[in-house]
Amino acid sequence: MTEREKMLAGEFYHTSDPELIKMRDAARVLTERFNQISILQKEERIELLKQLFGTTGDDIYIEPTFNCDYGCNIHVGNNFYANYNCVILDVAEVRIGKNCFLGPSVGIYTATHPIKARERYNGMGLGKPIIIGDNCWVGGQAVINPGVNLGDNVVVASGAVVTKSFGDNVVIGGNPAKVLKEIKD
Numbered sequence: 001m002t003e004r005e006k007m008l009a010g011e012f013y014h015t016s017d018p019e020l021i022k023m024r025d026a027a028r029v030l031t032e033r034f035n036q037i038s039i040l041q042k043e044e045r046i047e048l049l050k051q052l053f054g055t056t057g058d059d060i061y062i063e064p065t066f067n068c069d070y071g072c073n074i075h076v077g078n079n080f081y082a083n084y085n086c087v088i089l090d091v092a093e094v095r096i097g098k099n100c101f102l103g104p105s106v107g108i109y110t111a112t113h114p115i116k117a118r119e120r121y122n123g124m125g126l127g128k129p130i131i132i133g134d135n136c137w138v139g140g141q142a143v144i145n146p147g148v149n150l151g152d153n154v155v156v157a158s159g160a161v162v163t164k165s166f167g168d169n170v171v172i173g174g175n176p177a178k179v180l181k182e183i184k185d
Contacts, residue, residue, distance in 0.1 A: 002017075002019065003017035003019065003020055004017070004019055004020060004023070007020070007091055007092070007125065007127055008073070008092060008093070008127075010092060010126070010127060010128055010129070011126075012114065012119065012124045012125070012126055013124070013125055013126070014123055014124065014125075015123050015124070015125040016123045023070050023072070024069055024070060027052060027068055027069060027070050027071040027072075030048055030051060030052045030071065031052065031066055031067055031068060031071070033048055034048045034049065034052070034062075034064070034066060035064045035065045035066065036064075039063075039064070045062075046060060046061075049062060052068070052071035052072070052074075053071055053072070053074045053075065053076060054071075054072045054073060054074055054075045054093075055075045055076070056075075056076050056080070057076060057077045057078025057079060057080060057098060058078050059078055059079045059080070060076060060078075060080045060081075061080070061081050061082075062080075062081070062082040062086060063082065063083050063084045063086075063104075064084070065084065065085055065086075066082065066085075066086050066087075066088075067086075067087050067088075068087070068088045068089065068090050069088075069089050069090050069091055069111070070090050070091070071090065072090075073090035073091070073092065073093050073094060073110075074088055074090050074093075074094045074096075075093065075094065075095045075096070076096045076100070077096060077097045077098030077099070077100065077134065078098045078099070079098055079099045079100075080096060080098075080100055080101075081100075081101045081102065082101075082102040082106065083101075083102060083103050083104040083105075083106070083140070084104045084105065085104055085105040086102055086104075086105070086106050086107075086108075087106075087107045087108070087109075088107075088108045088109075089107075089108070089109045089110055089111040090108075090110055091110050091111045091125060091126075091127035092110035092111075092127035092128055092129040092130070092146070093110070093129040093130075094108055094110060094129070094130050094131075094132075095129070095130070095131045095132070096131075096132045096136075097132060097133045097134035097135070097136065097152065098134050098135070099134055099135045099136075100132060100134070100135070100136045100137070100138075101136075101137050101138070102138045103137075103138060103139045103140035103141070103142070103158060104140045104141070105140055105141045106138050106139075106140065106141070106142050106143075106144075107142075107143045107144070108130055108132075108143075108144045109130075109143065109144065109145055109146060110127045110128055110129060110130050110146050110147075111125065111126075111127050111146065112126050112127065112128060112145075112146040112147075113125065113126065114126060127146060128146035128147035129147070130144055130146065130147070130148050130149070131148075131149040131150070132144070132149075132150045132154070133150055133151045133152035133153070133154065133168065134152045134153070135152055135153045136150055136152070136153065136154045136155070136156070137154075137155045137156065138156040139155070139156055139157050139158035139159070139160065139173075140158045140159070141158055141159050142156045142157070142158060142159060142160045142161070142162065143160070143161045143162065144156070144162045145161070145162060145163045147165075148162050148163070148164065148165050149165040149166075150162070150165065150166055151166060151167040151168035151169070151170075152168045152169070153168055153169045153183055154166060154168070154169070154170055154171075154172065155170075155171040155172070155183070156172055156173070156177065157171065157172065157173025157174070157177075157180065158173075159173075159175070160172060160173045160174060160175065160177040161174075161175040161176055161177060162176070162177040163176040163177065164176070164177075166179065169182055169183040169184070169185075170182055170183060171183060
């Protein structure tokens, strides 16, 4: 397996692999351009996001600044919005459903690191995918950690640290996040 294949399979991989470095550099060039383009140039900004992301829906809008590792591992549905200072570390896939909104300074982190110091300082990386269902709202400064799956219609309170998965129709918050209430239609 290539280092990229290992990374996407959730296995230990070498972060200094030349292919991965080239991919990260390309993503950083696109995000740098995206973050410098005037918000009045909406079509060009959207086109850059569509080049950067693996897949997108028709209606996508992200406020500057936005940063990610690779971009191509990010998949967002229709009607996606991310507020200022969003960071998505996408060493594994990030799948976000339709009608999802991220508050300011939200962090979505698939990247994790080995527990053993020797593996860390030898440049080993590890990632676990994140899935966020349809119709979700993630409040400002919330963090979604590696391997988390959120169901449909989930609201994540501002400042929450989500370390485990949750099903549909709940409001979660706290550190670590827990169910604060169920959402009844």
